[in-house]
Amino acid sequence: MKTTGNTIFLTGGTSGIGLELARRFRDLGNTVIISGRRKDLLDRIAAEDGIAGITLDVADPDSITAAFETVTTEHPDLNVVVTMAGIMVEEDLRDPAHLTTSEQIIDINLLGTIRTLTAFTPYLLTKPDAVIMTVSSGLAFVPLVDTPTYSATKAAVHSYTQSLRIQLADTGVQVIELVPPAVQTGLLNGVPNPEWMPLDEFVDESVKLIQDQPDAEEILVNRVRFLRDAERENRYDTTVAALNHSR
Template identity: 75%
Template sequence: MKTTGNTIFITGGTSGIGLGLARELRDLGNTVIVSGRRKDLLDRIAAEDGLGTVELDVAAPASIQAAYDTVTTRYPETNVLVTMAGIMRSEDLRDPGHLAAAEQTVAINLLGTIRAITAFTPFLLGRPDAAIVTVSSGLAFTPLAATPTYSATKAAVHSYTESLRFQLAGTGVQVIELVPPAVRTALLEGREPDPQWMPLQEFLTESVQLLTDQPDAREILVERVGFLRYAEREGRFQQTFAALNSH
């Protein structure tokens, strides 16, 4: 993926990694459009950051279609889709009440990703230098037991991305998977960021540098995510799983 001269649409880019990445890509010389459900927040981002904004609820198929229509009409040069939208909830699997959180997590993290890709792929097939960037997690490879559905949806996003890349091979649409470790954002509802998590700016800087240095990359893996990403491959899954879930 080239890192300048693109028109990039990011689902869920109003906070955390999404907004940070939008700013970094803007500063590289790209036109960047972010989306979210809160119009007041979008208006503030447009005014303060000079980013394009589109209202979008990725859990609602009609909203995805409306956002697609808006983006491709207002920004016909769009050539990159980044599926950043996601939520992370703790769940007690002994309590049947966890199901509502699980269903919402699947609707946003997995179905939202699939529906956004489905909407934009035909359009991107006709664009030069096109790319789709999915966002999984180190927890796709070594799950956090306290957030079981989040970890499961990210494992599904990884698998879906592999199949998407295979099916789009030779079409000119590059498929890249961004795999964050634990980053100091407010993603995990009800919990303050842990000081041991990777600082957001450090993650953004390393990720953008990897994108720049590896234009043909399949996965963007900062050094700190290797502990989780390669646990099974390196024969240390059980030890890594135990260490991750001992806190």
């Protein structure tokens, strides 16, 4: 992926990793458009950061269709889509009431990603230097048992991304998977955990990896390799136990 001169659309770019990544891409000389469900928040970001935004709910197919029409009409040079939108919620699988939460997580994290890519991929196939960037998680490779559906959706995003990459291999569209570790955002319970990776450090390292490895298939900061490499290094069981040691 080249890191300047792109027109980039990010879903879920109003906070956390998405917003900070949008700022970095803007600073590198890209046109950046973000999306989210709250128009007031998008308007504030536009005023403070100079980043355009459109309303989008990735759980609503009609909203994705409308967003596609808006983005491609107003920004016909669009060549990069980043599927950042997602939620992370704890669940007690012993309580049948968790099913409602589970369905919501799947609808946003997995189906939202698939819906977005279904809408935008045919358009990107016509563009030079086109890139699709999905966002999974270190938990795609080792689950956090308190967030079982979140972990499962990220494993599914990883698998889906691999299939997408192979299907698009001869099209010129690059498919990249961004794999964050636990990062200090409000994704879980709205409160950053000070033990997690600082947001600035994560984005700094990720952007440098994109710059240094323009043909990379996965963007892996050092801190996520404990999870990403657990199975291939034959330490999966001990890593599961270490990650979930407080249970």
